[in-house]
Amino acid sequence: MPVRKSILVKTATATLMALTAPALSHPHIFAEARLDITIGKDRNVEALHHVWRFDDLFSSTVLVEFDKNQDMALDADELKDVADTVHASLADYNYFQTVTHDGKDVDMRAPDRLIADFVDNQLIILFETKPDAALTLDGKVDFAVYDPTFYTAIDFLEDAYMAVEAMPDGCSRAVIRPDAEEAIAQNQQTLTEAFFNDPTGNDLSKIFATRLEITCGRDS
Structure with missing residues (x-):
């Protein structure tokens, strides 16, 4: 397997580039x-609003490197x-x-910018994205948030943390939390040795991702 780059690297860029290092x-x-997903009156998805609060160890590393x-x-x-740096990486x-x-x-369109903050000694990243065409x-x-390299775990601790603003009538929401063993069993033919040796070359990790599923009737 590829040699792992340490999270405790000594350059500022490499510190946050570790977000996407091969896992x-x-x-x-x-x-x-x-x-938080915003829906317009035309039933189109207007924007996805992301908030990530990072763990203490990674946050302290970022503090040391960027201070x-x-x-x-x-x-x-x-x-x-x-x-x-996060935006670029x-x-x-x-x-x-x-x-x-x-x-x-x-x-999805790339966000114009990201916002970083430090609250209670933890790094917080906020950004907004929009569909490239009407959705x-x-x-x-x-909708799911996951790291295809498995290096970063993005966790939604409560179902309410995947929210929809102005849900249209006739639509329902559900938070799907796949069982890891079941997901592996259902996809074992595609989980090949090449996948584990080169996790950045595919997006199979999305089978493990918590996702928000919105279902609407065609004529609703």
Whole structure:
């Protein structure tokens, strides 16, 4: 397997690039997440609002690496450096989000910017994304947030943390939390040795991702 790059690297860029470093079989960075989806009056998905709160160890590493004036805090310019680095490092991974409409991938626009904050000694990242083309709620639309390299675990601790604003009549929401063993059993033919040796070369990790499923009648 590829040699693992340590999270405790000594350059600022590499610290946050570790978000997308090739993984072995388990995550090394943990984040609690919230996803809020805004729906317009035309039943189109207007925006996805993401909030990630990172674990203490990763947050403290980021603090040390980006605290240029060594005052044990991150000022506005330092936080912007953090946000810009995350923005660049996640671009090739669609910002850990996947959206499908009746099983087909939906293209999402990259966020114009990310916002970084430090609250209670934990790094928080906020950003907004939008569908590249009109995405109307009919049939089944799924939203998930996952790291295709398995390096970062994005967890929604409560179902309520995957929320929909202005849910149209005739639509229902459900939070799907796949059972890992069942997911492996159902997909064992595709979980090949190449997948484990090169986790960045596919998106099979989405079978393990917690996802929000919105189902709407075609004529609702």
